[in-house]
Amino acid sequence: MEDFFRPNETSEQLCARCTNLTYFDCTEEEMLWCFMGPRRLPLLRIVPITVFLLMIFLTGVVGNVAVCLVIIRHPAMHTDTNYYLFSLAVSDLLLLLFGEYFLLYYSVL
Incomplete structure (x- = not known):
């Protein structure tokens, strides 16, 4: 989970970065994590x-x-x-x- 975050970035900021259509700055894995959550449950x-x-x-x-x-x-x-x-x-x-x-x-x- 922490692999996708940039320094001092929250999960809300990550999702905002992945859903911004004017400046899309997100990889496919980051976008999947943002929309679908982690691959494994705790x-x-x-x-x-x-x-x-x-x-x-x-x-x-x-x-x-x-x-x-x-x-x-x-x-x-x-x-x-x-x-x-x-x-x-x-x-x-x-x-x-x-x-x-x-x-x-x-x-x-």
């Missing part, structure tokens, strides 16, 4: 995000597997509505298994 933000996403993942997997097992094991639950709920649970489980991993991966980077 550790104090990564840890709560990771814990929150892991809690969502674990409760989602346990809940959806439980729904699937209850519908499969009890013959009284073999109704059209429960088959629909079963397909929703499988769909949610697949989304958790494949989507949550990439969300966690890209949020930590």
Whole structure:
């Protein structure tokens, strides 16, 4: 972050320098940092995000597997509505298994 600042320059001055259309004095990396922020989040933000996403993942997997097992094991639950709920649970489980991993991966980077 400090690599982009000139001596005694604040982040507001950097963004003003990168958004001035009459005198544009900014590199591409400086402009990207100004508009998009730093490339990596600080550790104090990564840890709560990771814990929150892991809690969502674990409760989602346990809940959806439980729904699937209850519908499969009890013959009284073999109704059209429960088959629909079963397909929703499988769909949610697949989304958790494949989507949550990439969300966690890209949020930590």
